[in-house]
Amino acid sequence: MSVFERTKRNRVLRNPTRGNYERDEVYRIVDEALYCHVAFVMDGQPYIIPTLHAREGDTLLLHGSSASRMIRHAEANPLCVTMTLVDGIVLARSAFHHSINYRSAVLFGNGEAVSDPEQKMDALGRFTERLMPGRWNDVRWPDRRELKATGVIAMPIESASAKIRSGPPVDDDEDMALPVWAGVLPLEQSFGALIADPDAPVDLPAPEYLQTYIDSRLDG
Amino acid sequence: MSVFERTKRNRVLRNPTRGNYERDEVYRIVDEALYCHVAFVMDGQPYIIPTLHAREGDTLLLHGSSASRMIRHAEANPLCVTMTLVDGIVLARSAFHHSINYRSAVLFGNGEAVSDPEQKMDALGRFTERLMPGRWNDVRWPDRRELKATGVIAMPIESASAKIRSGPPVDDDEDMALPVWAGVLPLEQSFGALIADPDAPVDLPAPEYLQTYIDSRLDG
Numbered sequence: 001m002s003v004f005e006r007t008k009r010n011r012v013l014r015n016p017t018r019g020n021y022e023r024d025e026v027y028r029i030v031d032e033a034l035y036c037h038v039a040f041v042m043d044g045q046p047y048i049i050p051t052l053h054a055r056e057g058d059t060l061l062l063h064g065s066s067a068s069r070m071i072r073h074a075e076a077n078p079l080c081v082t083m084t085l086v087d088g089i090v091l092a093r094s095a096f097h098h099s100i101n102y103r104s105a106v107l108f109g110n111g112e113a114v115s116d117p118e119q120k121m122d123a124l125g126r127f128t129e130r131l132m133p134g135r136w137n138d139v140r141w142p143d144r145r146e147l148k149a150t151g152v153i154a155m156p157i158e159s160a161s162a163k164i165r166s167g168p169p170v171d172d173d174e175d176m177a178l179p180v181w182a183g184v185l186p187l188e189q190s191f192g193a194l195i196a197d198p199d200a201p202v203d204l205p206a207p208e209y210l211q212t213y214i215d216s217r218l219d220g
Numbered sequence: 221m222s223v224f225e226r227t228k229r230n231r232v233l234r235n236p237t238r239g240n241y242e243r244d245e246v247y248r249i250v251d252e253a254l255y256c257h258v259a260f261v262m263d264g265q266p267y268i269i270p271t272l273h274a275r276e277g278d279t280l281l282l283h284g285s286s287a288s289r290m291i292r293h294a295e296a297n298p299l300c301v302t303m304t305l306v307d308g309i310v311l312a313r314s315a316f317h318h319s320i321n322y323r324s325a326v327l328f329g330n331g332e333a334v335s336d337p338e339q340k341m342d343a344l345g346r347f348t349e350r351l352m353p354g355r356w357n358d359v360r361w362p363d364r365r366e367l368k369a370t371g372v373i374a375m376p377i378e379s380a381s382a383k384i385r386s387g388p389p390v391d392d393d394e395d396m397a398l399p400v401w402a403g404v405l406p407l408e409q410s411f412g413a414l415i416a417d418p419d420a421p422v423d424l425p426a427p428e429y430l431q432t433y434i435d436s437r438l439d440g
Contacts (some may be wrong), residue, residue, distance in 0.1 A: 031320035034309075034407075039266035041400040043268030044265045048302040051326055078372075082268040083232075084258060088412075089254075091430075094346050095359050096366040100255065104270055110236045128303055128315050131403075137314050139400055146316040181424045185434070196403040197388045199382065204401045210311075214378075214405070220240060 027163045029105040030055050034131075038062055040073050041109075053081065060107055061114070061123045062153040071151030074111030079155055081107040088187050092169035093180040099165060101184060107160040114152040117144075123152045134209025136198035155217035189217060227286075246382045249325040252277050254351075255304035257284060260293050260331075273301065280327055281334070281343045291371030294331030299375055301327040308389045308407050312389035313400040319385060321404060327380040334372040354429025390434040409437060417422035 030036075036053045039046055049070040054061045060081060064071040088101035114120050121142065128136045142150065169182050191214050194206050233370050256273045259266055269290040274281045280301060284291040308321035334340050341362065344345075362370065365426045389402050411434050 002344070016334060023353065034306065035304075037257045037268055037304070039268045041264060041266050041298070045244060045298045045328070046261050046300045048257055048259045048268060048300045050302065050304045050322070050327065053319070055343070078265045078270045080259070080266045082270065084255075084257070084270045086254065087352055088415075091352060091355065093359060094362070094366075095344055095356065095369070096362050098348060098351055098355070098359075100272070100351075101271070106268065108265070112228060124315055131309055132320055133322075134317070135311065136315065139313060139318075140395055146314075150316070157275050167429050168415070169420065171417075175360055176419070177421055181426050181430075182418070182420060183414055183416040183426075185414055185430065187410050188410045190408045191408035192406030192408050194403055194405055195308075196401070197391075197411060199388065199396070200402060203395055204385060204399065206403075210401075210405065218413050 001099050023160075024160060024207040025164075026107070026160045027055065028102050029083050029085060030060070030107070030161055032103075033085060033105075036062075036081050036083045038070055038074070039080040039082075040070060040077055042069070042073055043164075052127050054123065056075070056123075056154075060109070060157055061126060062111070062154045062155060063123070063127050063152050063174045064153075065211050066149055068151065071113075071153060073171065074153040074155075075113040076110055078155075079109060079111050081109075081155065082218045086093050086187055087109050087166065088139050088167075089185040090169045091182055091185065092180045093171045093175040097169055097171050097175075099169065101166050101186075103162065103166075105160060107157050109155040109158040111153040111155050112175065114154050117147055120147055120150065123154075124150060132210065132211055134207065138207060138209075191217070225348050242382060243380075246325045247275065248326070248381045249305060249323050249382055250280070250327070252323075253305060253325075253334075256282075256301050256303045258290055258294070259300040259302075261299055262289070262291060262293055272347050272351065273303075274343065274350050276343075276346065277378050278414075280329070280375045280377055281346060282331070282375060283343070284371050286369055289372065291333075291373060294373040294375075295333040296330060299329060299331050299373075301329075301375065306407055307386065309405040310385075310389045311405065312401055313391045313395040313398045313402050317391050317395075318390055319384050319389065321406075323384045323386075325380060325382050325384065327375070327377050331373040331375050331379040334374050335366055340367055340370065340372050340377040341397070343374075346369065352430065353433055354427065356377040358427060358429075397419050409412075 084104040090099040304324040310319040
């Protein structure tokens with residue numbers, strides 16, 4: 001079995017050479033992913049934190065509470081950031097060739113704390129817009145206290161790679177005649193019905209950009 | 221904004237004390253997640269790999285190509301494994317209180333290579349059954365060469381924690397009257413239509429356990 005490790009007959013964009021990678025392919029995955037996982041090291045122990053990200057050119061912006069371990073530790077320390085999009089379960093005739101169709105990006109770099117209030121506000125706008133395009137101009141922006149409570153890390157992307165598996169299972173020739181159904185079960189993102197805040201003092205209609213977002217994601 | 225970092229008004233199961241955690245809550249997340257992210261450290265640099273996992277009591281089993289960096293490095297080295305399930309986008313009236321509803325588990329331990337062929341075969345059965353319950357007895361099992369090409373790491377779970385955010389946005393009192401729609405956009409897993417392998421020599425019906433799996437996941 002070779003889930004997440006197998007790239008035979010698939011596009012492999014991995015290129016460990018620093019600064020040399022299929023940038024567009026990697027950035028498409030970075031920009032499609034709703035969130036990422038960040039790894040950092042403390043005293044030899046790795047930690048992984050799921051968090052929200054945004055990309056500004058070749059810099060990845062990461063986000064968390066100012067008090068969080070990740071934010072406090074990310075500055076000037078090596079990070080690894082991964083985005084993983086899972087597209088389907090690949091069912092082969094042999095256990096060994098079972099797999100997952102996926103697209104993943106891995107980014108490396110050192111974190112730098114963003115402390116300038118204007119840059120921080122700009123980053124928070126980007127995070128909000130990534131979570132829901134159109135939202136930033138609809139909501140109350142962070143005040144000074146909130147800006148202070150929010151940590152933003154900028155990670156210049158030093159190297160990155162993408163791994164993609166797509167398509168049907170690839171079985172050995174001698175297994176093709178086995179009486180086993182083989183194929184792919186596609187995994188898709190869908191949305192439940194909107195749940196308005198039950199504590200809302202008055203009923204407001206859901207904004208148009210919300211439906212636009214849902215439609216755009218379902219088309220993808 | 222406080223995506224993935226905020227736990228106010230939510231159950232917090234994190235407890236950094238080794239061996240002392242809300243085991244059932246953590247294991248429910250571990251067992252529901254289709255895959256995990258594993259972090260390990262090489263020369264001070266963290267790496268994250270998405271991979272398939274299975275749980276056997278208090279031991280986590282991880283899987284990869286024997287040749288992969290993760291498998292070669294995981295033995296006797298500290299690992300961090302995270303499972304993240306995302307349930308919804310939380311839209312508050314203030315940018316600061318935007319969040320994500322999610323359930324995540326973080327597990328720590330040292331990896332141990334599983335080399336005994338019988339134990340390895342048992343682990344591969346578990347991985348296959350996690351990917352698709354009912355599949356293992358339907359497919360060709362790994363032969364000696366395939367067993368050798370597959371790396372299995374057992375990680376006794378030394379400590380673990382869960383973080384869960386659920387429910388509506390939590391805005392500051394003074395923001396409640398803002399004319400901004402607030403609430404949750406639920407994110408759900410769905411499935412596309414099965415895609416049979418176009419290279420199949422004969423058309424076979426999809427097995428019953430596949431539909432059972434789809435139905436069970438949609439009910440959840």
